[in-house]
Amino acid sequence: MIATTNRPASRREIVPATRSRARVSSIGARSFLLEAPGDFNLIAQRRIWALSRTVRGWDDLAENIPGMTNLLVIFKETPEDPDAVVARLLEAWENAQSIDLNGKTIKVPVHYGGEHATDLPALCDLSGLSDHEVVRIHHEATYRVFALGSAPGFGYLHGLDPRIYMPRKTVPSLKMSKGCVTIGGMQTGVAMLTGPNGWNSIGFATLEMFDPTAPNPAMMAPGDTVRFLPARIEL
Amino acid sequence: MIEILESGPFNTVQDLGRPGYRDIGVSASGAMDPLAVRIGNILVGNDENAAVIEVQTFPFSLRFESRTVFTVTGTDGNPHLNGSELIPWCAYVAEPGQVLELKQPPRLARAYISVGGGLDIPVVMGSRSTSLRGGFGGNAGRPLAKGDRIAVGEDLEIAMLPGLAVIEPAVALHEVFPAPVDGVLPIRALPAGEHGLFAGDGEAFWSQIWRISSRSDRTGYRLSGEPITPTATIEMRSHGVVPGVIQVPPGGEPIVQMSDANTAGGYPKIAGVIECDLWRLGQARIGARLKFVRSTHAEARAIEQAVTRYVEDVRLTSGMVKRALKAMA
Numbered sequence: 001m002i003a004t005t006n007r008p009a010s011r012r013e014i015v016p017a018t019r020s021r022a023r024v025s026s027i028g029a030r031s032f033l034l035e036a037p038g039d040f041n042l043i044a045q046r047r048i049w050a051l052s053r054t055v056r057g058w059d060d061l062a063e064n065i066p067g068m069t070n071l072l073v074i075f076k077e078t079p080e081d082p083d084a085v086v087a088r089l090l091e092a093w094e095n096a097q098s099i100d101l102n103g104k105t106i107k108v109p110v111h112y113g114g115e116h117a118t119d120l121p122a123l124c125d126l127s128g129l130s131d132h133e134v135v136r137i138h139h140e141a142t143y144r145v146f147a148l149g150s151a152p153g154f155g156y157l158h159g160l161d162p163r164i165y166m167p168r169k170t171v172p173s174l175k176m177s178k179g180c181v182t183i184g185g186m187q188t189g190v191a192m193l194t195g196p197n198g199w200n201s202i203g204f205a206t207l208e209m210f211d212p213t214a215p216n217p218a219m220m221a222p223g224d225t226v227r228f229l230p231a232r233i234e235l
Numbered sequence: 236m237i238e239i240l241e242s243g244p245f246n247t248v249q250d251l252g253r254p255g256y257r258d259i260g261v262s263a264s265g266a267m268d269p270l271a272v273r274i275g276n277i278l279v280g281n282d283e284n285a286a287v288i289e290v291q292t293f294p295f296s297l298r299f300e301s302r303t304v305f306t307v308t309g310t311d312g313n314p315h316l317n318g319s320e321l322i323p324w325c326a327y328v329a330e331p332g333q334v335l336e337l338k339q340p341p342r343l344a345r346a347y348i349s350v351g352g353g354l355d356i357p358v359v360m361g362s363r364s365t366s367l368r369g370g371f372g373g374n375a376g377r378p379l380a381k382g383d384r385i386a387v388g389e390d391l392e393i394a395m396l397p398g399l400a401v402i403e404p405a406v407a408l409h410e411v412f413p414a415p416v417d418g419v420l421p422i423r424a425l426p427a428g429e430h431g432l433f434a435g436d437g438e439a440f441w442s443q444i445w446r447i448s449s450r451s452d453r454t455g456y457r458l459s460g461e462p463i464t465p466t467a468t469i470e471m472r473s474h475g476v477v478p479g480v481i482q483v484p485p486g487g488e489p490i491v492q493m494s495d496a497n498t499a500g501g502y503p504k505i506a507g508v509i510e511c512d513l514w515r516l517g518q519a520r521i522g523a524r525l526k527f528v529r530s531t532h533a534e535a536r537a538i539e540q541a542v543t544r545y546v547e548d549v550r551l552t553s554g555m556v557k558r559a560l561k562a563m564a
Contacts, residue, residue, distance in 0.1 A: 025428035028479040028507035029535035065258045065475030072475030082532045148259045149499030152369045170485040185470040212359050212371040218259040
């Protein structure tokens with residue numbers, strides 16, 4: 001592993017990428033990303049879920065991937081008129097009614113601290129909180145699965161207390177372990193694979209959350225509620 | 236059955252990929268040069284999406300245990316069957332016990348071995364591609380190794396006479412895929428979401444020559460060059476990404492996501508490679524130099540249509556030739 005300490009940074013540096021109007025940009029020729037305006041919250045995400053449901057009915061759509069208050073749509077073919085696609089997406093966004101997904105509750109036992117909590121000291125420095133306070137703030141919150149992505153079954157969780165926001169690393173850890181409980185900006189989650197990871201680890205969970213041979217390979221689904229239960233605290 | 240006699244560390248079973256599961260974090264995977272796979276499969280009479288072997292670390296050799304139609308595509312090197320030199324992009328019949336050997340090609344990065352009937356491997360989540368990150372699909376979720384034996388599907392056209400060859404895409408489609416200029420490969424891309432954030436460095440991205448760094452693999456190509464930096468640091472909310480996206484991490488050296496692309500990302504995106512140029516990147520080796528050329532949706536469509544016409548032409552022609560050869564036999 002290489003040095004993973006973050007340069008000292010103020011929490012104020014975490015600025016949402018979007019501010020006022022929904023924005024549509026392209027990634028290559030047949031993928032378009034719509035980013036919701038405004039705050040990073042459940043209200044915006046519920047409209048993203050609604051938009052995802054709307055576009056699923058479009059004949060020319062190949063895939064849609066909900067992200068954190070954004071939606072990537074992939075068309076079957078490169079559109080002849082990309083401006084028309086942008087207009088169609090924006091219109092669908094304007095008409096998207098908020099929906100809630102009634103998910104299940106997943107309880108994740110966590111070993112806070114210990115050898116896998118490689119970034120806990122840096123988070124204490126950044127936040128000015130003690131390690132006990134960081135852990136308590138993290139496990140007392142209730143999280144919602146906003147979206148899945150990045151690794152098979154990895155759930156992006158919303159609900160992190162702003163006091164323990166921590167920017168992604170400028171230099172990722174090269175071999176973070178599967179199971180690390182991590183914070184990336186205003187998001188938190190559990191690493192699904194061992195490998196390079198730019199998020200900050202504060203603990204470890206052993207729950208298996210992905211099985212490629214199962215009818216529903218991913219345990220988490222958008223809308224689910226996640227609680228972290230401190231199985232062990234080693235500080 | 237085929238038996239792997241010799242393999243480097245990163246050779247895998249691939250097809251055209253596993254799209255449709257990005258929303259649960261599963262990469263599409265699939266061949267780095269899907270055009271070579273489509274053509275190879277057509278030549279041996281398979282469905283375009285049949286599973287093949289992607290060879291990217293050489294030398295590689297395998298033994299055929301039964302009479303098998305095969306072809307090697309993608310590569311600019313010549314394969315050998317029991318020591319006899321063959322040409323790529325041409326179908327042959329191997330007799331039981333014969334050994335196919337692939338050596339390091341002179342310029343290109345990857346070779347594809349298609350066999351009549353395809354590799355008979357379980358389908359996981361709609362594909363036979365190896366998901367190396369997930370550890371599933373393909374050959375038990377891992378690269379091929381010496382001693383591995385892989386079943387071959389039933390070949391209904393085994394009677395086909397050998398010798399069917401095609402004009403390879405780089406030649407047949409030279410008008411839509413411009414050749415490297417002074418060794419610099421032109422790769423077409425569209426500006427992406429955070430392009431504007433790079434101000435003057437945005438122009439530096441398009442004007443400079445990038446080199447493919449040794450820290451490159453099927454997941455992503457890291458590029459070396461004069462670093463580019465955004466004018467402000469923003470913490471992006473995680474969003475879906477696809478192969479071809481060019482992200483700029485804080486160090487300022489871009490990463491192009493490839494076949495095993497992450498399904499989500501948060502680094503600023505400066506551009507996205509158009510899909511029909513991705514196979515050219517997939518065939519570019521570590522150390523190769525490239526330059527990004529600003530493209531349009533219209534141009535991307537025109538190239539896609541030219542590729543579709545070419546593949547369709549190969550399919551129709553090979554069908555006709557096979558029927559004619561059969562009639563003469």
